[in-house]
Amino acid sequence: MTTPDVDTDDEATVTVRCQDNASVGVTFCDRFSFDADSTHYAVEVRAPGLTARVDEVVAWIWDSDLTAFLEKLAADFRGWDGERSWQTSDHDLAVSAVFRSGGHVGLTWTLRPWTQDTGGWNASVTTWLEAGEQMTSLATQVRAFLTQEHQ
Template sequence: MTSLDGATSDHPAVAVSSVNHAAVGVRLSDRRPFDEGAVHYVVEAWAPGLAARVDEVVAWVWDADLADFLAGLAADYRAWEGERTWQTYDGDLAVSAVSRSGGRIGLTWTLRPWPDAAGGWTVSVTTWLEAGAQMASLAADVRHFLASKQPG
């Protein structure tokens, strides 16, 4: 399930929880402009016994867009073979997708802050969504979140 969690014009956010286990999820929030070519945002992931947060995910306007990746998955709602992947330019957020019969898409969200730093860490959680409408809703919510104007 996806939602524009806490969505106000001042503080948009997107929450994604798994259709088969609501205690597993991801949240994009606290989007703020960095410069004309990028925005920063926070990504949180959770599962039973796990809570992780990356404060400085960067979306570059010239980079491959997460919303476009998700929209492509929604458009191709029939099951496909293999895995499809997307990641930020800096590699601090990656999303891989697998399609299963029965109309479900598994999105594995991998947080990897400071991927080149010694002692860095990596966390992954997988959310399962219904192909088609739920994926299209997530893509639209992420597009709105990344494009939102911030006050100020």
């Protein structure tokens, strides 16, 4: 088992690596903004034999926030039944979460660009993290990524 990882650096990225397989991961990067109402960013998923990217995911200030979803998962570190899910208003990024015994959360990250177009595609990877501290760290890092001032 490899060590799970949530990284940030000076280029404003957040990388989530699966604790069960470090070659499986998700990266939030290339953040920009046109106005105070939204943050645009790219999301990349990767696994052995798979690399996929959506270039312009949008987080609107009035939408249901990814960070609130992740913070709720972190707060429920003792577990829950069933699957919980979240998606952007454009449906181009979706996250579902399950809890497994031993205190781990499986986050399945799904990219679906061009949901209205014929020939669209989707790609998913699942990262496993420790339910408490690692989920809290992820929520904190994603919040910082999405709310950081743009230059």
